[in-house]
Amino acid sequence: GFGDFLAKRMKRSMEKNIAKSTLNQENIQETLREIRLALLEADVNIDVAKELISKIKEKAIGGYIEEGASSQQQLLKIVHSELMDILGKEVAPLNLSKKPTIIMMVGLQGSGKTTSASKLAYYLSKKQAKKPLLVGLDIYRPGAIDQLVELGKKINIPVFEKQKQNPLKTAKQAIEFAEKNNHDLIILDTAGRLQIDKELMNELNDLRKTTSPQEILLVVDGMVGQEIINVTNEFNNQLKLTGVIVTKLDGDARGGATLSIRHMTKLPIKFIGEGEGFAALAPFYPKRMADRILGMGDIETLFEKVVENVDERSIQKTMKRMFMGQFDLEDLRNQLVQVSKMGNIGGLMKMIPGAKISENQIEESQRKLVVFSILMSSMTLKERREPKLLKSLSRKSRIISGSGRSEKELNELINSFEKGKKQVLEMGKQMKSGRMPNFGG
Numbered sequence: 456g457f458g459d460f461l462a463k464r465m466k467r468s469m470e471k472n473i474a475k476s477t478l479n480q481e482n483i484q485e486t487l488r489e490i491r492l493a494l495l496e497a498d499v500n501i502d503v504a505k506e507l508i509s510k511i512k513e514k515a516i517g518g519y520i521e522e523g524a525s526s527q528q529q530l531l532k533i534v535h536s537e538l539m540d541i542l543g544k545e546v547a548p549l550n551l552s553k554k555p556t557i558i559m560m561v562g563l564q565g566s567g568k569t570t571s572a573s574k575l576a577y578y579l580s581k582k583q584a585k586k587p588l589l590v591g592l593d594i595y596r597p598g599a600i601d602q603l604v605e606l607g608k609k610i611n612i613p614v615f616e617k618q619k620q621n622p623l624k625t626a627k628q629a630i631e632f633a634e635k636n637n638h639d640l641i642i643l644d645t646a647g648r649l650q651i652d653k654e655l656m657n658e659l660n661d662l663r664k665t666t667s668p669q670e671i672l673l674v675v676d677g678m679v680g681q682e683i684i685n686v687t688n689e690f691n692n693q694l695k696l697t698g699v700i701v702t703k704l705d706g707d708a709r710g711g712a713t714l715s716i717r718h719m720t721k722l723p724i725k726f727i728g729e730g731e732g733f734a735a736l737a738p739f740y741p742k743r744m745a746d747r748i749l750g751m752g753d754i755e756t757l758f759e760k761v762v763e764n765v766d767e768r769s770i771q772k773t774m775k776r777m778f779m780g781q782f783d784l785e786d787l788r789n790q791l792v793q794v795s796k797m798g799n800i801g802g803l804m805k806m807i808p809g810a811k812i813s814e815n816q817i818e819e820s821q822r823k824l825v826v827f828s829i830l831m832s833s834m835t836l837k838e839r840r841e842p843k844l845l846k847s848l849s850r851k852s853r854i855i856s857g858s859g860r861s862e863k864e865l866n867e868l869i870n871s872f873e874k875g876k877k878q879v880l881e882m883g884k885q886m887k888s889g890r891m892p893n894f895g896g
């Protein structure tokens with residue numbers, strides 16, 4: 456996949472010169488030349504490669520690297536931090552604060568726009584508990600709207616479409632429909648073209664003015680190479696994009712062009728597509744990418760993929776705190792982390808013997824789990840340790856705006872927590888009086 460080509464090539468150039476020796480002024484120069492070649496071979500834009508190398512050089516030769524045993528590690532660190540800089544440093548999140556949030560997807564035909572629209576809807580429904588509405592506005596490409604309808608069926612997300620109607624009118628109706636039906640997210644799948652033309656840009660601009668989207672995401676095909684920079688710049692000039700989604704990075708794309716997007720267009724890459732399945736869309740993490748390119752192993756991604764076993768000791772510790780009445784939101788949050796490590800909650804609930812739980816209930820619990828986690832992430836540690844503090848209105852409204860969730864959802868969390876705490880205390884008393892078996896150390 457993406458980054459692997461460059462990773463291999465970089466590793467080779469680093470090893471060639473510095474594996475056996477420590478770094479000195481001479482072999483640093485030679486290593487930098489090799490790194491530059493590796494970047495160009497990986498299809499990194501030449502200006503980006505030059506700038507990257509000159510920054511590394513400045514630090515490496517400017518006395519930051521001391522000759523000696525750790526010199527290799529030091530160079531690696533410098534290259535890593537400069538790579539992250541080029542890639543944008545931080546994850547660029549979507550702006551989901553407005554309700555409903557409108558995301559407009561644009562791109563050339565075949566870039567993966569329609570597929571990505573449905574993947575994004577799926578991702579945000581699972582990870583952010585959003586209730587999306589997909590809107591098919593490509594009335595020109597034969598079958599485009601049918602394709603979206605099919606995708607929507609598979610992921611259980613409704614698609615609003617009017618095959619033979621002006622897309623502007625359809626978009627307006629879709630927004631009304633979304634508001635009536637409590638959709639908090641609208642994803643517009645706009646028309647594509649084989650090439651950028653005036654007519655397309657006019658239509659997209661009209662749509663932009665009519666719908667005022669919070670996000671305008673350009674979908675580009677990662678296999679295309681350097682040309683994606685020009686395409687991105689042109690779309691950006693016309694439409695003021697908010698970010699880019701790069702698709703097909705699971706193929707043998709060399710990836711260097713992707714690495715150049717941020718630097719050459721100043722636009723963040725927000726998501727990458729790495730396969731045809733619904734789940735094959737992930738936020739773009741500059742740090743992980745820099746790790747991967749330097750062959751440091753994509754530790755976070757691996758960590759996420761491995762289904763971790765529950766940490767028994769931490770559960771026992773939590774149980775003790777629970778029964779002693781010390782249970783707080785920080786404990787609850789840690790528990791949710793444990794639960795989510797075990798995979799999806801539906802599977803867990805089905806493992807409870809004798810429990811009859813409907814798919815709807817499972818879905819609702821899954822949704823709550825996500826919403827509660829998001830809310831708790833927006834609290835300070837102190838607030839989680841002392842949930843009393845949440846009575847303050849200013850704290851409440853800060854958490855609500857920070858998390859993009861509603862007051863109702865925050866109250867729901869606080870109420871569930873208080874109720875749960877009472878039940879647990881009651882259980883603790885019963886256990887002490889011998890009416891229940893003692894479990895948990």
Ligand code: GDP
Pocket residue numbers: 562563564565566567568569570571647702703704705706727728729730731735
């Ligand atoms: P659109 O014309 O831009 O709407 O493009 P589509 O969404 O129809 O995608 C074009 C083709 O690319 C389809 O066959 C998709 O399955 C495929 N595709 C989209 N994203 C990816 C990806 O990340 N990886 C792979 N391997 N294929 C993708």
